[in-house]
Amino acid sequence: xxxxxxxxxxxxxxxxxxxxxxxxxxxxxxxxxxxxxxxxxxxxxxxxxxxxxxxxxxxxxxxxxxxxxxxxxxxxxxxxxxxxxxxxxxxxxxxxxxxxxxxxxxxxxxxxxxxxxxxxxxxxxxxxxxxxxxxxxxxxxxxxxxxxxxxxxxxxxxxxxxxxxxxxxxxxxxxxxxxxxxxxxxxxxxxxxxxxxxxxxxxxxxxxxxxxxxxxxxxxxxxxxxxxxxxxxxxxxxxxxxxxxxxxxxxxxxxxxxxxxxxxxxxxxxxxxxxxxxxxxxxxxxxxxxxxxxxxxxxxxxxxxxxxxxxxxxxxxxxxxxxxxxxxxxxxxxxxxxxxxxxxxxxxxxxxxxxxxxxxxxxxxxxxxxxxxxxxxxxxxxxxxxxxxxxxxxxxxxxxxxxxxxxxxxxxxxxxxxxxxxxxxxxxxxxxxxxxxxxxxxxxxxxxxxxxxxxxxxxxxxxxxxxxxxxxxxxxxxxxxxxxxxxxxxxxxxxxxxxxxxxxxxxxxxxxxxxxxxxxxxxxxxxxxxxxxxxxxxxxxxxxxxxxxxxxxxxxxxxxxxxxxxxxxxxxxxxxxxxxxxxxxxxxxxxxxxxxxxxxxxxxxxxxxxxxxxxxxxxxxxxxxxxxxxxxxxxxxxxxxxxxxxxxxxxxxxxxxxxxxxxxxxxxxxxxxxxxxxxxxxxxxxxxxxxxxxxxxxxxxxxxxx
Amino acid sequence: xxxxxxxxxxxxxxxxxxxxxxxxxxxxxxxxxxxxxxxxxxxxxxxxxxxxxxxxxxxxxxxxxxxxxxxxxxxxxx
Ligand SMILES: Nc1nc2c(ncn2[C@@H]2O[C@H](COP(=O)(O)OP(=O)(O)O)[C@@H](O)[C@H]2O)c(=O)[nH]1
Numbered sequence: 001x002x003x004x005x006x007x008x009x010x011x012x013x014x015x016x017x018x019x020x021x022x023x024x025x026x027x028x029x030x031x032x033x034x035x036x037x038x039x040x041x042x043x044x045x046x047x048x049x050x051x052x053x054x055x056x057x058x059x060x061x062x063x064x065x066x067x068x069x070x071x072x073x074x075x076x077x078x079x080x081x082x083x084x085x086x087x088x089x090x091x092x093x094x095x096x097x098x099x100x101x102x103x104x105x106x107x108x109x110x111x112x113x114x115x116x117x118x119x120x121x122x123x124x125x126x127x128x129x130x131x132x133x134x135x136x137x138x139x140x141x142x143x144x145x146x147x148x149x150x151x152x153x154x155x156x157x158x159x160x161x162x163x164x165x166x167x168x169x170x171x172x173x174x175x176x177x178x179x180x181x182x183x184x185x186x187x188x189x190x191x192x193x194x195x196x197x198x199x200x201x202x203x204x205x206x207x208x209x210x211x212x213x214x215x216x217x218x219x220x221x222x223x224x225x226x227x228x229x230x231x232x233x234x235x236x237x238x239x240x241x242x243x244x245x246x247x248x249x250x251x252x253x254x255x256x257x258x259x260x261x262x263x264x265x266x267x268x269x270x271x272x273x274x275x276x277x278x279x280x281x282x283x284x285x286x287x288x289x290x291x292x293x294x295x296x297x298x299x300x301x302x303x304x305x306x307x308x309x310x311x312x313x314x315x316x317x318x319x320x321x322x323x324x325x326x327x328x329x330x331x332x333x334x335x336x337x338x339x340x341x342x343x344x345x346x347x348x349x350x351x352x353x354x355x356x357x358x359x360x361x362x363x364x365x366x367x368x369x370x371x372x373x374x375x376x377x378x379x380x381x382x383x384x385x386x387x388x389x390x391x392x393x394x395x396x397x398x399x400x401x402x403x404x405x406x407x408x409x410x411x412x413x414x415x416x417x418x419x420x421x422x423x424x425x426x427x428x429x430x431x432x433x434x435x436x437x438x439x440x441x442x443x444x445x446x447x448x449x450x451x452x453x454x455x456x457x458x459x460x461x462x463x464x465x466x467x468x469x470x471x472x473x474x475x476x477x478x479x480x481x482x483x484x485x486x487x488x489x490x491x492x493x494x495x496x497x498x499x500x501x502x503x504x505x506x507x508x509x510x511x512x513x514x515x516x517x518x519x520x521x522x523x524x525x526x527x528x529x530x531x532x533x534x535x536x537x538x539x540x541x542x543x544x545x546x547x548x549x550x551x552x553x554x555x556x557x558x559x560x561x562x563x564x565x566x567x568x569x570x571x572x573x574x575x576x577x578x579x580x581x582x583x584x585x586x587x588x589x590x591x592x593x594x595x596x597x598x599x600x601x602x603x604x605x606x607x608x609x610x611x612x613x614x615x616x617x618x619x620x621x622x623x624x625x626x627x628x629x630x631x632x633x634x635x636x637x638x639x640x641x642x643x644x645x646x647x648x649x650x651x652x653x654x655x656x657x658x659x660x661x662x663x664x665x666x667x668x669x670x671x672x673x674x675x676x677x678x679x680x681x682x683x684x685x686x687x688x689x690x691x692x693x694x695x696x697x698x699x700x701x702x703x704x705x706x
Numbered sequence: 707x708x709x710x711x712x713x714x715x716x717x718x719x720x721x722x723x724x725x726x727x728x729x730x731x732x733x734x735x736x737x738x739x740x741x742x743x744x745x746x747x748x749x750x751x752x753x754x755x756x757x758x759x760x761x762x763x764x765x766x767x768x769x770x771x772x773x774x775x776x777x778x779x780x781x782x783x784x
Contacts, residue, residue, distance in 0.1 A: 117766035405756035515768035
C-alpha cells in the first residue's frame with residue numbers, strides 16, 4: 001500500500017498550478033452513467049488498456065476545459081464503496097491516493113451519481129469527500145429523477161457537503177458545459193463534510209493518522225484519509241499487490257487498533273456503515289424530496305413480460321438463438337470481403353515480387369496466417385454490438401436473474417452467463433468478459449471451462465469432417481453439428497461442477513446484483529465498445545498471430561531437399577509428424593494429420609489450411625467440400641481409407657475438447673496473471689481430448705464400426 | 707400487530723422494515739454498504755421463474771439476492 005517514498009514524491013510532484021494539465025478521476029457507482037459521461041467529455045480521444053497486475057480495464061482520455069486547457073481524465077471502475085473487497089476494487093483507492101507509479105494522484109474527483117437514486121449514491125460520495133481532494137458532484141440522469149418524482153435541491157447539497165454540484169443528462173450531453181466550467185476553476189473548494197465518528201472510533205482514527213504522519217511526513221488530510229482506509233481493510237497488502245507495501249510501523253499499528261476495536265464491538269465496520277447512512281439521512285432530508293412513484297413504471301411493465309414465469313425463459317432462449325444466428329449469418333458477407341481483400345493482397349505481392357523465399361514467406365506465411373484470423377473480425381464486432389446493446393439496455397441483468405438457478409446448480413456464478421455465451425463465438429472475448437465476476441475462484445472456474453463452448457474457429461474443422469463423414473444427408477450433418485456443440489457444453493458444465501467440488505472449493509457463490517431500470521443505450525457507447533474490441537483484436541493479429549505464422553511457415557518449408565524444393569514429409573514439421581505417430585495411432589491418425597493437429601495448437605483453423613497444403617488442394621475460399629472429397633479419397637499403403645467416419649468423428653471430438661489456441665493461452669495468462677492456470681488448462685483439456693478421442697475410436701472399433 | 711420473518715419467506719408484493727441480520731450472514735458489510743441497513747423499507751418484487759434468486763426493492767433501486775442470503779435477513783412485516 002502507500003509507501004513513504006510514494007507519499008514523498010507525492011508531496012513534491014507538481015500541483016495543479018505547475019503541472020501542464022489538470023488530472024481528474026471519474027468515480028461512481030456502476031450504472032450511474034459514468035461511461036456515457038466519460039465518452040461525452042472525451043469524445044473518441046481515449047486510451048484503453050489494463051492496469052498491470054489486475055484484470056481491470058484502464059481508461060484514460062483528454063478533454064478540454066471551457067478555456068481550451070487540456071484536462072486529463074482517468075476513468076475508474078464503477079464501485080459502490082471505497083472499502084475494497086478484492087484487488088480489482090482496490091484500484092480506485094490506489095489511484096485516488098496516488099499510490100500507483102503509472103498514474104498521478106488526481107487534482108480532483110468527478111463523482112457521478114444517479115439523481116434518481118441519490119440516497120445510496122451519496123454513500124460513496126461522502127467517502128470520496130474524506131480524501132482531502134476537491135470533488136465535483138455530478139447529479140446525472142436528472143430526467144429519470146424528475147420522472148420518478150424526485151426533486152433535488154442542489155443548493156442545499158452544495159451547502160451541506162461543501163462541493164460544487166452540477167446537474168447533467170449525460171446521454172444527451174446536457175450539463176456537460178457546466179461541468180467543463182467547474183473543472184476549469186482553479187479554486188475548487190475542499191469539501192467541508194465531516195463524518196462525526198462515535199468517540200471510540202474518533203480516537204482510533206486520530207491515533208492512526210498521527211502514526212502515519214510520524215512515519216510518512218504527509219499533510220494532515222492525507223494522513224486521515226489513509227488512516228481510514230488502513231483501518232477498514234483487514235488484509236491491505238493482499239488487496240494491493242501492485243503498489244509498494246505499507247511500512248511495517250503503520251500496518252502493525254493499524255492491526256493493533258483493529259483488534260482493539262473488534263474486542264470492543266465485533267461488527268464495528270458494519271456499525272460504521274449504518275452510522276454513515278444515519279448521518280447521510282440528515283443531508284438527504286434537507287436536499288431530496290420524493291413523491292410516491294407512479295406504479296407500475298415502464299420498467300415494471302416490461303419486466304412483467306420479460307421476467308414472466310413462462311415467457312421469460314422462452315424469450316431469453318429466442319434471443320440467444322437470434323444472436324447466435326445473427327453472428328453466423330451476418331458475418332458471412334464481410335468475411336468473404338476480408339477473404340477477398342487478403343487474396344488480392346497475396347496476388348499483388350505475387351505479381352510484384354520475384355519468386356523466392358521472401359515471397360513465400362510473405363504470401364504463404366504472413367498474409368495467409370494473419371488473414372486467417374482477421375477474417376473473424378466481423379464476428380467479434382457483431383458479438384460486441386449485441387453485448388453492448390444488452391448491457392446498455394439493462395437486459396443482461398435480467399438474463400442473469402433468469403438463469404442464476406441453473407448456473408448455481410453446477411456451482412457457477414450467475415455472472416458466468418455472459419462469458420460462456422460469448423465463448424460460442426470466441427473464447428477470448430468470453431474470457432475477458434469473465435472480469436465482471438467478482439469472486440476470484442468463480443472467475444477462474446469460468447475461465448477454465450469457457451474454451452469448451454465450441455467456438456467459431458472450430459467450425460472449419462467441423463465442416464470438413466462432417467462433409468467427409470456424411471456427404472449429402474443434411475439431417476445427419478445437422479445431428480453431428482448438434483452433437484459436437486452439445487458434448488462441448490455438457491463437458492464445460494460437468495468440469496465446472498468438478499472444479500467447484502475440488503480445486504475451487506468455497507462457499508457457494510453469492511449474488512448481489514442491482515437490477516437497473518431499462519434504458520436506451522447511446523449509439524456512441526455501443527460504438528466505443530465495438531471499436532475498443534476491434535482495436536485490441538487487430539493488435540493481437542498483428543503481433544502474436546503474425547509471429548506464429550512465420551514460425552509455422554518455416555517449419556513446413558525447411559529443410560529443402562537437394563533440388564531446393566520443399567518436401568513436407570522431410571520438413572521439420574514432417575519429421576515431427578512422423579515422430580508423433582505412436583501417440584496418435586490409437587486415435588486413428590497418420591503423420592499428416594499429426595502436422596495439422598500440432599500446427600493447430602497455434603489456432604484451430606490452421607488444421608484445415610495445413611491439410612489443404614499437404615494434399616495440394618487449392619483451398620478455394622469457403623469451398624471446403626472439395627477438400628473433404630480429397631480426404632475421402634486418401635488411402636493407406638494397404639489400400640484402406642485414411643479418413644474413415646470413425647477417424648473423422650475421433651478428430652472432431654478431439655477438436656471439441658482440446659485447447660488448440662495460443663491466443664487463449666495468452667489471454668488466460670494475462671487474465672490470471674500467472675502461467676500456472678493456462679498451463680493447467682492446456683494440460684487437462686489436451687489429456688481429456690486425447691482420452692475422449694481414444695474412447696470414440698477404440699470404442700467404435702470394438703462395436704464393429706470403421 | 708407485527709411479526710418478524712426471514713426475507714426469503716416474504717411473497718412478491720409484500721413489504722416490511724428491515725429488523726436485523728442473523729449471525730451467519732455472509733457479505734454483511736457489502737449488504738449494508740448497498741443500503742440494506744436496519745430500519746430500511748424493503749419490498750419483494752418477484753422471484754425468478756426457476757425459484758431463485760429474488761428481486762427486492764429498496765428506496766430508489768432494485769436488488770437481486772439468492773434466497774440462501776435472504777434467509778439471514780429478518781424483516782418486520784405489518
Ligand atoms: N435517462 C438517462 N439515461 C442515461 C443518462 N446517462 C446515461 N444514461 C444511460 O444509463 C445507462 C448506464 O450508463 P453507463 O454510462 O453505461 O453507466 P456506467 O455503468 O456508470 O458506466 C445507459 O443505458 C445510458 O444510456 C442520463 O442522463 N439520463
